[in-house]
Amino acid sequence: MNLINKKVTHERFGMGNIVRHNDSVIEINFASENKKFVFPDVFGKHLKLHDKIMANSLEKIIQEKELERKEEEWKREEEKKLQRKNQELRLEHEKLMKNNKLHPESQMVFWCDTEEQNSSFSEWKVFSGEIKSGKNQGKPNKPIRLHQNSAVLLTAIDAGMPEKDRRILGVYMVNEDFIGKLCEDGYIPAHSTYRLQLTEQESNQMLFWKYYVNEKFPKKMTWNTGKYRYFDNSWMAQILFDIVALKSEPEERALAQQFFEHFCKMNQITEQELPKPNGALLRI
Template structure:
């Protein structure tokens, strides 16, 4: 908008003529001197254009700038709210980390369908599913027992439930706390994650280790994508995976995984019982 030579009246300096202006500064020649002002902020309360058409156009510019200012203020306020929320979550996270007490069944076994078999082992995360009923119906499940000491066992069924195979296993992400999980996804630790080969998987049957408490001789999953189980059972499984690994590099990682898991769950290899799942009781 070109305002050069346009006539104006200032509240204190009287009539004048615009001699220069850009997006931020306007210079006006009054009777005795030139004055510079912030553009377009000076208009409205202190300065008025004589030409009504120019004044209307300028009002639109001022309104647009005001809207942009309000939008920027709103954006900054939203950023401040987000920062406050993140700070509150971090404080809660640190509190839960500090006060965490080990649960004896804080391990998860997950049932992977055909599609999840690929995604879970490539992306190294699983989705805990959605709440099926109640006030939170449709919201992601919160895996509340999972903590830094937890591992997720990935399994699949080809035909019969008794042949449920172990596909892989991972410790949860270093900072993961199930109680604070909002999206239902359970990500893996940056280091401790093990993939079993097809041949290894065929030697690792879940029901060799696990038994339903109420029906210890039956191998039934019933419903749901996952269930929790004992820390010591997960340690048994990890120990057997170590024995399976032929590749020295894989075996070393499996051994480190096992030792890390036992440390996090206050377990020792000597205290682990022999596998006694439903398959062992037939």
């Protein structure tokens, strides 16, 4: 829009001609001097454009600017609301962590079916399944033991193979802000850094039942129902320790070592005091 030489009337300075303008500033020559104003804000309240066609076009621009301003204001308010909500969640998280007693079995082993073997690593999350009976039937299971110190172990058995051949596919720490008690949708997302996927060759060397044992039936290797089980924190540390030794590629080995050290710190485990694996496979 070209407003150069258009006549205007200012409520205080009287009549004048527009001498220059851009998207944010307009300069007007009045009888005694030139004045600069904010464009297009000055129009409507303080300044009147004599050209009616131009005035109508300018009014549309002013309305668009006002809509943009209100939208920006709304976005800022929404950002403030989001910041307040995040702050409340952080405070709640800190409170829970402060009062949280470290459960000795706050790790999860997950049974991946064929489809989940792909989605678990592409999306880096698992679904805890649904409640099968009672008043909450159909609702997602809440993984209540999982907290900032928890890891999820992904396992599977090949078709036609016995349970004792269940392989470890990968492992991840839960997301930094994940709290099992507050999980409403049943999805357990992975930490942004501490996540490992094993190659098929590596997986064949990492059998789950080398680490896991049902103390009531120490030689039994069965998984009857359910998508997951909780298990001992030290067993997960043993698994991570062995994954470090298994990794040959330097970057992957370094990440596995960082994962192991972080996990031990979060679970108050020292490498020197970590017992050797003694799962059901080793008790046959």
